[in-house]
Amino acid sequence: MTASTKATMDTLTLFIVITLAAGAMMPLQAGINAQLAANTGGAIWAAFISFGVGTLVLALYLLLTRQGVPSAGALAALPWWQWSGGLLGAFFVAVAAFVAPQLGAAAFIGFLVAGQMLASLLLDHQGWVGYLQKEINPYRIAGALLVIGGVVLIRRN
Secondary structure, eight states: OOHHHHHHHHHHHHHHHHHHHHHHHHHHHHHHHHHHHHHHTSHHHHHHHHHHHHHHHHHHHHHHHTOOOOOHHHHHTSOGGGGTHHHHHHHHHHHHHHHHHHHOHHHHHHHHHHHHHHHHHHHHHHTGGGOOOOOOOHHHHHHHHHHHHHHHHHHOO
């Protein structure tokens, strides 16, 4: 194994571990935001507070790392859809705060992953929003069906 191959594998392992950690935080975040919703008047307030805290943390990080501010021209040149990430995030946080306690953590995350898998197949197939184009094939469809089957099993009592 060459040093370059080992470095690539180490990077991939790190990315997988970080992604697993981020995934593990999703049911925790949904539960926290559901409790926040219960104590602040609803899912929209919970999402607003959650995004406010997140914005403050990111602002502090940007200040501490002294990252430059994008130019007004660069921001104005962005395609409209690149501004939609915050809207999608707000939708997710509000839905999680409202729905997760009704479904339970495992079913909520199961449905979430099933939705992510179906959307991901389409995004990859079309190569939309910067993803490498990867055609839908029987293996990828089978993988998605296994995820959906897992959700069905999780929902059974």
